[in-house]
Amino acid sequence: MIASLVLFSALLDPQDKPSNPQYGPPSVEEPKPVTERLPNRKGNVLILMYHRIEQEEKNMVRSYENFEADLNRLYAMGYRPVTLDEYVNNRMPLPRGASPVILTFDDSWQSQFSMKSDGSIDPKSAVGIWKKFADKNPDFPVKGTFFILPNGPFGQKKFAKRKVELLLEWGSEIGSHTMTHGNLSKMSDGEVMKELAGSYDYIASLGIKARSIATPYGIAPKNRSLLNKFELNGKRYGYDNICLAGSSPAPSPVSGKMDRLRIPRVQAYDGTLGISYWLNRVSSGKVQPYVQP
Numbered sequence: 001m002i003a004s005l006v007l008f009s010a011l012l013d014p015q016d017k018p019s020n021p022q023y024g025p026p027s028v029e030e031p032k033p034v035t036e037r038l039p040n041r042k043g044n045v046l047i048l049m050y051h052r053i054e055q056e057e058k059n060m061v062r063s064y065e066n067f068e069a070d071l072n073r074l075y076a077m078g079y080r081p082v083t084l085d086e087y088v089n090n091r092m093p094l095p096r097g098a099s100p101v102i103l104t105f106d107d108s109w110q111s112q113f114s115m116k117s118d119g120s121i122d123p124k125s126a127v128g129i130w131k132k133f134a135d136k137n138p139d140f141p142v143k144g145t146f147f148i149l150p151n152g153p154f155g156q157k158k159f160a161k162r163k164v165e166l167l168l169e170w171g172s173e174i175g176s177h178t179m180t181h182g183n184l185s186k187m188s189d190g191e192v193m194k195e196l197a198g199s200y201d202y203i204a205s206l207g208i209k210a211r212s213i214a215t216p217y218g219i220a221p222k223n224r225s226l227l228n229k230f231e232l233n234g235k236r237y238g239y240d241n242i243c244l245a246g247s248s249p250a251p252s253p254v255s256g257k258m259d260r261l262r263i264p265r266v267q268a269y270d271g272t273l274g275i276s277y278w279l280n281r282v283s284s285g286k287v288q289p290y291v292q293p
C-alpha cells in the first residue's frame, strides 16, 4: 500500500507540472492547413477529363502508371477531390488550405472501373488504383464525376449495379454522356431530345437524378438550350451542369465568371494544355488556384 502511494506521488511530482504541456488543458487547436497557400476563393478550379486507363499511354488513354502519378502529384500539391455538382453549386467540402480538383471520366469504359470474376475491384482500372490510393489517403476519396453511357455501365453488365452503388457510396457523381455517343450538332431537335431524355431516364432507372452532362466530343447541339431544358411526351427534362472538352481550368464558382452551361475541362494527358502543363503553371505561381479559407 505504502509502496504504491509512493509510486503514485512520484508520478504526480509537482515539479513536473509547470513545464510539461501534457498536464495542460486538452488541445483545441484546429488541424494544420493542407497547404501554406493564402486563402483564395476567386482562384480557378481544375477539372480533369479522363477516358480509358490502360497499360500504355496513348491518344485518349492514360496509363495506369501516369494515372497513379496524377493522384500523387495532385495530393502533394494540396488538391482534394470534389464532384462537378459540388463545384457548380459552391458546396465543396474542402479542408483549410486545400484546392479542389474534379476528376471526370467519359464513356464509362470498363478500364475506368473493372471487377474481377469474384466481384472484387480490379486494381488494374482507374477506380482500382484510386481506391488503393484513397485507403492510404482517406482525405482523397474516390469522388469523381462519371459521365456514363448505357453500356453496362462500365461493361460487365452483372456488376453494373454494384459499381454504381459503390461509386455513390464513396461520394462520386453519375452524369450523362447521352445514349449513343453521336454528334449532337448533326441531329435534329427531335433526335437530340431523344438522346438527352433517354440518358436521363436510364440514369433515373439506376436510382439517380442526373444533374450533369458531358456531350460527346464536347460538341453541342444546334439548339444549345435543349441541353438545359425541354419537354418530351409531357415530361420536363434538362441538365443543370454542362461540360465542354476545353483546355483551361474553370473559373471559381464565386468569381462571377463561371457559366454552368459551358464548363471547361483539361485533358489528363501530357500534351499541349493538358494536366502537366497546368499543374506546372500552378507550381510556378503563374496560375492561382482556388484555395479554401
Ligand SMILES: [Zn+2]
Binding pocket: 106, 107, 177, 181, 215, 216, 217
Ligand atoms: Zn465520349
